[in-house]
Amino acid sequence: MRTHGCGELRSEHVGQEVSLGGWVHRRRDLGGLVFIDLRDRAGIAQVAFGPEAPEALARAGGLSAETVVLVRGVVVPRPAGQVNREMATGEVEVRASAVAIVGPAAAPAIPVGRVRGEELAAEELRLRHRHLDLRRPELLRNLELRHRLLQRARRELSARGFLEIETPILGKPTPEGARDYLVPSRVHPGEFYALPQSPQIYKQLLMVAGFDRYFQLARCFRDEDPRADRQPEFTQIDLEASFVGPEDIYAVTDDLLVALWDEAGEEVVTPFSRMPYREAMQRYGSDKPDLRFDLEIRDGTDLVGEGSGDFLRASVARGERVRLLVVPEGATLSRKDLDALTEEARAMRAPGLLWARRGPDGASGPGAHALGEPALAAVALAEGDALLGCWGVDAVALPALGRVRLEVIRRLRLAPRVRHAFVWIEQFPMFVRDPESGALVPMHHPFTAPHPDDLALLEPDPERVRSLHYDPVYNGTELGSGSIRIVDPALQSKIFGRLGLTPEEAERRFGFLLEGLRAGAPPHGGIALGFDRIVMLLAGGESLRDVIAFPKTTAARALFEGAPAAVREEDLDVLHLRIRR
RNA sequence: GGGGCUGUAGCUCAGCUGGUUAGAGUGCCGGUCUGUCACACCGGAGGUCGCGGGUUCGAGCCCCGUCAGCCCCGCCA
Numbered sequence: 001m002r003t004h005g006c007g008e009l010r011s012e013h014v015g016q017e018v019s020l021g022g023w024v025h026r027r028r029d030l031g032g033l034v035f036i037d038l039r040d041r042a043g044i045a046q047v048a049f050g051p052e053a054p055e056a057l058a059r060a061g062g063l064s065a066e067t068v069v070l071v072r073g074v075v076v077p078r079p080a081g082q083v084n085r086e087m088a089t090g091e092v093e094v095r096a097s098a099v100a101i102v103g104p105a106a107a108p109a110i111p112v113g114r115v116r117g118e119e120l121a122a123e124e125l126r127l128r129h130r131h132l133d134l135r136r137p138e139l140l141r142n143l144e145l146r147h148r149l150l151q152r153a154r155r156e157l158s159a160r161g162f163l164e165i166e167t168p169i170l171g172k173p174t175p176e177g178a179r180d181y182l183v184p185s186r187v188h189p190g191e192f193y194a195l196p197q198s199p200q201i202y203k204q205l206l207m208v209a210g211f212d213r214y215f216q217l218a219r220c221f222r223d224e225d226p227r228a229d230r231q232p233e234f235t236q237i238d239l240e241a242s243f244v245g246p247e248d249i250y251a252v253t254d255d256l257l258v259a260l261w262d263e264a265g266e267e268v269v270t271p272f273s274r275m276p277y278r279e280a281m282q283r284y285g286s287d288k289p290d291l292r293f294d295l296e297i298r299d300g301t302d303l304v305g306e307g308s309g310d311f312l313r314a315s316v317a318r319g320e321r322v323r324l325l326v327v328p329e330g331a332t333l334s335r336k337d338l339d340a341l342t343e344e345a346r347a348m349r350a351p352g353l354l355w356a357r358r359g360p361d362g363a364s365g366p367g368a369h370a371l372g373e374p375a376l377a378a379v380a381l382a383e384g385d386a387l388l389g390c391w392g393v394d395a396v397a398l399p400a401l402g403r404v405r406l407e408v409i410r411r412l413r414l415a416p417r418v419r420h421a422f423v424w425i426e427q428f429p430m431f432v433r434d435p436e437s438g439a440l441v442p443m444h445h446p447f448t449a450p451h452p453d454d455l456a457l458l459e460p461d462p463e464r465v466r467s468l469h470y471d472p473v474y475n476g477t478e479l480g481s482g483s484i485r486i487v488d489p490a491l492q493s494k495i496f497g498r499l500g501l502t503p504e505e506a507e508r509r510f511g512f513l514l515e516g517l518r519a520g521a522p523p524h525g526g527i528a529l530g531f532d533r534i535v536m537l538l539a540g541g542e543s544l545r546d547v548i549a550f551p552k553t554t555a556a557r558a559l560f561e562g563a564p565a566a567v568r569e570e571d572l573d574v575l576h577l578r579i580r581r
Numbered sequence: 582g583g584g585g586c587u588g589u590a591g592c593u594c595a596g597c598u599g600g601u602u603a604g605a606g607u608g609c610c611g612g613u614c615u616g617u618c619a620c621a622c623c624g625g626a627g628g629u630c631g632c633g634g635g636u637u638c639g640a641g642c643c644c645c646g647u648c649a650g651c652c653c654c655g656c657c658a
Contacts, residue, residue, distance in 0.1 A: 030621090031614035046618070065608085084618060107609060111592060115619040118607075119593050124650040177658030197658080224657045225582095347584085347654060445658040499658095543651095554651065 001070060007043015009089045013075040018094060020045065021102070023135065024067045025113040027060075034060040037113065038071060038094075041140065046084070046093040047071050056099045066112055066132075068103025071096050108132050123545070130550060130560040142539045142547045145264060149535055150217060152263045153237050156256050162215040162239060167202035169195060169219070174509065177445065178222035181232075189576040195221035198528055200445060201513050203240040204485055207524040208516040215239040217531065225554070228543045229477070229533060232556045236480070237534075240526030246468055249482055249527055250424055253472055256529075257422065257479070264538035272422035272472065280425050281394070285323070285402020290476025291423055292416035293409050297401055300324035300375065300389060307372030315391045322391045323401050324354075326379050327408055330386025331357040337411050338365075344407045345390055350400035354389035358382060406476065423473050427451065430467040431498070439500055444469040446495055447513070448483040449525075462498055468525065479534060482527025489517040 003019045022040035029035075034049040034057060049060040063069065073096040084090030109128075110121035112135045120126065126133040133139060154164065173180050173194035180194035196202075198220050206214045218238040226232055237256070241248065254270040261268045273291075280289045283296045300322040304312045312322060327333070333341070338355050345353040354367030358381050367387055368376060381387050388404055390397040408414075430450050431440040440462055442448065450458060451466040458465055468484035486492045492514060496506035507514065535547040545551040552558055572578060 026618080028617045028620050029614085030617060033615040033617075035617050035620085037618075048616080050615075079616065082616060082618090087618080090618090107591070109591065111608075115607075117619085121592055122588085122650070124588095125592080127650085174658080178656080200658090222657060225655085227657090228652070230657070343585095344653095349654080442658055447658095553649090555649080557649095559650090 005042025006038050006040045006045040007088060009045050009075055009092050009094070011077065011091050014077050014092060016075050018073065018075055020047070020071045020073075020094065022069070022071075023105075023112075024063050024065055024069060026065065027063055029061050032057075035093075036060060036063060036069075036071075038069070039113070039135075039137075043088055043137075045089045046078075046087070047073065047096050047099075048093050049096050049099070052095075053097050056096050059099050059101070060096070063099075063101070064105060064107065066105040066108050066135075067101055068105065070100045070102055072098045112136060124553075124559065127545070127551070127553060127559040134549065139546065142535070142541060143549060145539050146535045146547055148263050149260050149531070149538065152259055153215075153217065153256065153531075156259045157215045157237075157239060157252075160213070160252060160255075162213040162241075163211060164216060165206060165211065165214050166216060167196070167199040167218070171196050171202075176441075178224050181221045181223050184575040184577055186574055186576075197222050198236060199238055200447065201510070203238060203526060204447065204513060204521075204524065205516050207240055207242045208519060208521045210242075210522075212243075212522075213239075213241045214526075218528075223556075226552060226556055227554070229536070231532065231544050231548065232552055234544075235531040237529040237531050238526070239528075240524060242522040242524040244484075244523070244525055246426065246470055246484060246525070249484075249525055250470070253480075253482075253527055253529070254422075257472065257474075257534075260534060261420070261538065266420065266538070268420050268422065272424055274424045274426055276427040277425055277429065277466075278427065280423075281398050281402075285398040285400070285405060286476070287425055287428075287471065288473045288476055288478040289402075289423065289425075290406065290409070291421035292418055292475055293405075293414055294417060295325065295327065295405055295409065295414070297323050297325050297398070297405065298379070300371070300379065303371065303375035303378050305372065305374065307374060309370035312370055312391055320392050321394055321397065322354075322389055323394075323397050324379060324387060324389040325401055325405055325408070326381060327386040327388060327412070328382075329384055330388075330408065330412070331359060331384045333357070333386055333408070333411065340411075341388065341404050341407055344403050345400045348400035348403050349396055350390045351392060353400075353404060354387070354391070356381070356387045358385050358387075363387075421475050424470055425473055426470045427466045428469040428471075429463065430454075430465040430469075431462050433463060440498060442495075442499065443467070444481060444483055446499055446510075447485045447492070449486045450491075450495075458494070458498065470527075472527075472529070474537065477533060477537060478530070480527055480529035482525065484523070484525035487517060487521040487523055489514055492517055 001019060002021045006020050006022050020038055022038040025037035025039040025044055027036050032051055036047040037044050038047050049057040051057060071094060073094040075092050076095045078091060078093055110125050110132050111118060112132055170183060170193040173182060173192055178197050183193040185191045185193060199216060199218050203214050216238045218236045219233060220236055221233050223232060254272055258268050258270055277287055280287055285297050301316055304316045304322055342353040354370055356363050356365040356368035360383060363376050367389060390401040429443050432443050434441050449468045451468055454465040471481050472479045486495060493506060532544050532547055536544055539547050541547055
């Protein structure tokens with residue numbers, strides 16, 4: 001039906017008879033002359049209807065937006081002075097001889113062919129009318145990029161000997177970790193499958209089986225509240241390899257990320273830098289520090305003294321710490337800015353934010369009084385600078401100040417030091433203590449190998465044990481997470497014990513993994529990269545919803561189809577389910 | 582589970598201190614128009630002010646509740 005894509009037409013096509021198919025993007029009707037911007041996946045071309053084809057002209061005059069038409073005509077150069085430099089096809093137009101309406105369209109509920117400066121419709125409406133929103137060239141480009149990145153990841157990993165292997169979507173529920181999406185079994189009353197949160201155990205079993213190198217573009221499901229950067233269903237580039245240590249995984253991941261960035265036209269240098277978790281927390285208040293900016297947190301605990309405020313001295317006396325952020329040129333932060341920064345700190349459960357500004361007449365602000373002049377001098381607070389600080393236990397003060405740091409960077413529009421700041425965060429703690437129950441929980445997952453240097457600490461001081469868990473971080477975004485796994489079944493059982501699982505529970509929940517380990521397991525490890533997030537970063541998007549064809553809302557609904565939805569009583573009966581009200 | 586922001590015409594928004602008949606741009610419908618590209622010009626239709634309740638002589642505006650979308654905290658092994 002078509003000879004060309006609309007967006008392909010150039011001067012070289014002048015004189016050719018072409019057939020185009022596409023959507024009416026906009027129409028300009030001058031009476032005896034009608035112009036149509038015709039849009040397809042390739043782009044937009046202008047079609048001109050004149051008196052030499054009266055039937056086509058008449059039909060063109062009645063075309064409404066988003067109607068699908070087939071057009072036949074000749075490519076001609078635009079008259080002198082009529083070239084549109086803003087269009088890729090702007091040097092030519094198609095002089096139509098015939099037009100056929102093949103897909104009449106109702107007036108679109110949300111605008112597709114927007115005029116310059118026209119706002120997007122509300123996201124709720126764009127999600128409800130997703131088929132229309134997807135017609136926008138921006139979303140088309142995002143999904144094209146997504147496609148290219150998927151293909152590139154496959155090619156790169158395949159070329160390195162990784163085998164793409166699919167693992168089950170219907171698996172076994174796991175009570176720990178994220179909430180599972182459950183699927184009731186019709187055949188087995190009262191029993192359920194779970195959608196995979198990740199293919200973790202399957203890929204370890206593949207290593208046990210000797211597959212050596214595995215990867216998968218894996219769909220994963222977690223029944224937790226979504227965020228701008230989190231969807232209930234998402235895609236991971238999941239990989240695992242045998243006879244490897246962390247360095248091997250870093251190397252293949254570095255290569256893969258460089259390739260993906262290259263696919264998006266970005267040049268990146270390797271190897272990526274490394275930073276221990278502890279250092280990242282102390283210097284940047286985050287386990288995913290944005291290293292494009294220098295601004296660093298420092299320890300101000302020792303600066304609290306005689307002249308400091310009572311609440312600070314009391315905090316330090318309790319063994320807590322004071323963390324400070326000196327912001328060069330930060331005195332331009334307005335009172336409104338500082339109030340907003342205080343809110344950021346409070347949102348992270350900090351009791352408040354210390355702040356001080358040094359002007360020509362000296363330092364002012366509540367933080368100046370609370371800390372005292374000697375402390376300000378000790379951090380070399382210069383005229384024009386600001387000082388921000390949080391006090392309390394590090395587990396609260398550091399993340400709070402880390403978030404304040406990012407907000408300061410945003411508000412002051414600080415210039416990044418580099419365009420791409422990749423870093424591997426490593427030496428994560430093996431366990432963290434659940435503040436509510438007091439129980440030890442794995443920081444990553446229970447199959448993560450402890451750091452060999454810390455094995456002796458497992459019994460006496462588990463919270464000090466580091467693990468072979470590593471996260472690649474890019475410009476303040478966690479790209480993924482991985483680890484070297486436990487292969488010694490005895491050690492794995494011991495870890496389960498440390499996590500409070502009885503041997504019977506461990507066997508019941510993870511028996512198939514333990515059995516695998518007992519069957520002869522090679523040392524292995526791997527990583528899972530958040531593919532949607534990578535696409536979002538490379539597409540320059542603000543939200544995952546801009547790089548997923550059919551995303552869910554923050555309430556995990558699919559507005560276009562209306563999922564989730566109630567089902568009929570008889571469908572529940574088949575599944576042996578009853579709704580409790 | 583908690584906090585914040587938003588909800589007015591198909592779409593994007595304005596709507597003063599609570600006051601008569603809720604406006605604009607765009608889209609839509611009708612008309613004029615042979616070089617437009619945000620076409621221009623003339624005319625017209627179009628409203629459950631998210632929903633429910635309350636206060637008031639009177640509510641788009643105030644109060645309570647609720648729903649939806651978005652952002653954040655918790656949560657995300």
